[in-house]
Amino acid sequence: MKFNNEYKIGKNVILGKNVRIGDGTVIYDNVEIGDDSVICNNCVIGEPLNDYYSNEEYVNPKTIIGKNSLIRSHSIIYADSVFGDFFQTGHRVTIREKTEMGNNCSVGTLSDIQGFAKFGNYCRLHSNVHICQKAIIGNFVFIYPYVVLTNDPTPPSKICIGPTIGDYSQITTGSLIMPGIKIGENCLIAAGSVVTKDVDDFSLVLGVPAQKKCDVREIKSRNDKDESYYPWMNNFERGMPWKGIGYEEWIKIKN
Amino acid sequence: MKFNNEYKIGKNVILGKNVRIGDGTVIYDNVEIGDDSVICNNCVIGEPLNDYYSNEEYVNPKTIIGKNSLIRSHSIIYADSVFGDFFQTGHRVTIREKTEMGNNCSVGTLSDIQGFAKFGNYCRLHSNVHICQKAIIGNFVFIYPYVVLTNDPTPPSKICIGPTIGDYSQITTGSLIMPGIKIGENCLIAAGSVVTKDVDDFSLVLGVPAQKKCDVREIKSRNDKDESYYPWMNNFERGMPWKGIGYEEWIKIKN
Amino acid sequence: MKFNNEYKIGKNVILGKNVRIGDGTVIYDNVEIGDDSVICNNCVIGEPLNDYYSNEEYVNPKTIIGKNSLIRSHSIIYADSVFGDFFQTGHRVTIREKTEMGNNCSVGTLSDIQGFAKFGNYCRLHSNVHICQKAIIGNFVFIYPYVVLTNDPTPPSKICIGPTIGDYSQITTGSLIMPGIKIGENCLIAAGSVVTKDVDDFSLVLGVPAQKKCDVREIKSRNDKDESYYPWMNNFERGMPWKGIGYEEWIKIKN
Numbered sequence A, B, C: 001m002k003f004n005n006e007y008k009i010g011k012n013v014i015l016g017k018n019v020r021i022g023d024g025t026v027i028y029d030n031v032e033i034g035d036d037s038v039i040c041n042n043c044v045i046g047e048p049l050n051d052y053y054s055n056e057e058y059v060n061p062k063t064i065i066g067k068n069s070l071i072r073s074h075s076i077i078y079a080d081s082v083f084g085d086f087f088q089t090g091h092r093v094t095i096r097e098k099t100e101m102g103n104n105c106s107v108g109t110l111s112d113i114q115g116f117a118k119f120g121n122y123c124r125l126h127s128n129v130h131i132c133q134k135a136i137i138g139n140f141v142f143i144y145p146y147v148v149l150t151n152d153p154t155p156p157s158k159i160c161i162g163p164t165i166g167d168y169s170q171i172t173t174g175s176l177i178m179p180g181i182k183i184g185e186n187c188l189i190a191a192g193s194v195v196t197k198d199v200d201d202f203s204l205v206l207g208v209p210a211q212k213k214c215d216v217r218e219i220k221s222r223n224d225k226d227e228s229y230y231p232w233m234n235n236f237e238r239g240m241p242w243k244g245i246g247y248e249e250w251i252k253i254k255n
Helices: A247-254 B247-254 C247-254
Strands: A031-033 A044-047 A063-065 A076-078 A099-101 A117-119 A203-206 A211-215 B031-033 B044-047 B063-065 B076-078 B099-101 B117-119 B203-206 B211-215 C031-033 C044-047 C063-065 C076-078 C099-101 C117-119 C203-206 C211-215
Touching (some): A031 A044, B031 B044, C031 C044, C044 C063
Parallel strands (some): A044 A076, B044 B076, C044 C076, C099 C117
Antiparallel strands (some): A203 A211, B203 B211
């Protein structure tokens, strides 16, 4: 009932094999969607940039969405971005121009990516995450609801310095990351933290302003009090490339 | 001008008497809507679960919305949930599967219920509230904007332990409730709190992390400095079943 | 591709010269839109008030949007509000009735104005800002993502006392402003603050609860360590009326 061919499509749109497009969706010029992807209803893909409203000779930049992607309903993705394969979104996502995402990334319902941002592979943004311009996010970074990344140290100003987040770090619910902050690899940012200083690899930080509490490897597992839970890759594999073989084995094969 | 019969409707949909459905709305299979309800424009009711995209034999589970409900525009309600009578939503609400709500509940604009959650009667979620899976909410619980309930103590993990909130408690703006936390009855969680420990009945807690400040019965009324304001039921009756007779009288009649 | 004349329009709608209206947009009775404005696709302008659903003689109050405005897609603006010239919104904005905005204001993606609120000229609300009823905002006030203004000191109650924010103040990311708080002119509210006391002119406040840290004029510029950055008007002119001539000169001409 979702796919009645009631959508609009622009010029030079390239649709892969078996792509399904929901009712009420609009796909603008120069969008490319990989094989076996689903674009649900009422989405806008390749939303024209601001120039569109005033420049009669406006040409829409290219937008690429990888194979096996699933864009849920009412999402708006601006032109001039590139998403890898197995890209997924929730509903009502807004993603501005010049966003680059690797493979296997997901962006939750209501999340808002301001563009000019870069993500590695296997990043997961949950619902209602706000990513500022110039943010640089590594691989396997998970960001939880109501986290905001910021980029202007003296608002309002012309300075725009996005935060950097290293591989495997977990930025948990309601944290605020200040402009230009560098969060290392394997960090855990506790809920409600305001991160005003750089964070070393393997640190748990918490509070307002956030202070280092301990090394994440000191945090015990809920299920086995003798075992450290972090690095989490040994304890979590849903959707991860090491599913079924374990992280250690995957790293060996990969290298 | 809202109701021009320009909507889509699936199979086995049961519409009560005098139900009005707005333009652009889609109602999927096996939805049941009670008498005198209004579903505004551009809503999705009974949104199919993820399985829909891959399983050709997918059957949509039942979705029930009670009588006298008002679902405002652009809301998305997944299949397999049950809402009581006099249910109301704001705009752009997202409610996932296996949500149970009693009678007289409301969910504000942009709120996001992740499903597998249970609410009593007369709950009010204001704008932009985020309810995690496995949350259990009592009766007459009001939750204010930008509150987030969480369920994973060591993210990311397979553990999912939602918070529990007792009857009459007020969870005010921007609070974060940590996984598995039990908030008693008649509590007041102050704005911006990060609640990391269980909260006893009648407690006011505040801060990051939240600490008990006092008993809520010590909080004076703004209008009458000699009177306690809480429990609030003696001082507030808009939309409450004790309207016109007072809470004490209502409790007597009810029991 | 956006403007195919596939919109709906009510009675007594006044459209200025060169107004463009996107597909799927609905404009209700008694809306007035100024010259050269663009209303993008899937917007609702003049959304009827609650009375509409039950009162058969309902008459939609007047809604006015000034000249040269740009309302981005999926925004919902209730009837009975007035916006000045050069008004701009992001996507999915919700603005309730009895909102007054001066000229050159903007409201970012997902922001939610609860109505009965008043703004001066040149206010900028970024993404995901929540403005309560009865808030009073001056001129050149910028409010950053996930800021929430609140109005009920003893929730739930009948008391509704919105905050007041003075000219040029900057309310930065994730701050919560408590009911009835008065923030002076030229203030800087740091990210993640919970503001529970009035704030004097030129104050930087931060923390939970927010404390005064210093005078904003003591904050140095990132680019020139000998210079104060605030008041910011000497250092920022994008979109400001002093662009090209400087704030000091503009003030002289203006007075």
